[in-house]
Amino acid sequence: MAVSVTKTRGNQKQRTRKDLLQAASRLMKQGHKPSLEEIAGEALVSRATAYRHFPSVDALLLEASLDVDTPDAGTLFSARGSDDPVARLLRVDAALNDMILANEAPLRMMLAHSLERVAKGEPEDEMPLRQNRRTPLIEAALAPARDRLKPASFDTLTQALALVIGTEAMIVCKDVLQLDKARARKVRRWAIRALVDAARRAGMDEADN
Structure with a gap:
């Protein structure tokens, strides 16, 4: 049971991280540098949740840019x-x-x-x-x-x-x-x-x- 719970939490973290990256990509395509608050809102998560996944908005935007380049x-x-x-x-x-x-x-x-x-x-x-x-x-x-x-x-x-x-x-x-x-x-x-x-x-x- 413990293994199943841990795996479920891990999957949820991956989904949340992916949601944040996709939200950042969508906002960047609008032609401006979004704030962490804007990205969190677009991803439907709290600002605190976004900070748990990324130390700064620059780190998030950097990884979002790499996501765009990934084949x-x-x-x-x-x-x-x-x-x-x-x-x-x-x-x-x-x-x-x-x-x-x-x-x-x-x-x-x-x-x-x-x-x-x-x-x-x-x-x-x-x-x-x-x-x-x-x-x-x-x-x-x-x-x-x-x-x-x-x-x-x-x-x-x-x-x-x-x-x-x-x-x-x-x-x-x-x-x-x-x-x-x-x-x-x-x-x-x-x-x-x-x-x-x-x-x-x-x-x-x-x-x-």
Whole structure:
């Protein structure tokens, strides 16, 4: 029961955070910089709730701007193309990586702020959740293969892929491994293929048993 309640609260926080980001995007499209109060009102939440998710209006607007730049699954896979999950995942990786490199500084700032709050020991249930942009794209890429994987295997593959696609992967490749863009891209693509192959082999092993 406790796990279910915690998950429900987490989902609600994600929805509230998404509502705030979408509200900010709508208001920015009107041609002015909205206040936190205006954004909270547009999202139908209190000012205090907005502050629990974002430390300032600038932080909220920054992330809302990144949301606009994030590739959309419908756009990525709208044209008739390959149903091969690897090919689709490579498309997601390329699109997200382009967005990340174009917004590297603000993304690093967002990550630094998140780490700072952890370092300060703020209670986990009071910390704003980061917006999970990569998982919906990964799930959309894997959609044609979903029926060929058990639900648990699909979830594990999705979670494993989230480790090699996204901002943190860029930071590891660039800062830790000191790879150039071409080598980093090659390593990510290798990891994506390896993870999908591992999931496929696991599925075949289960079928044999």
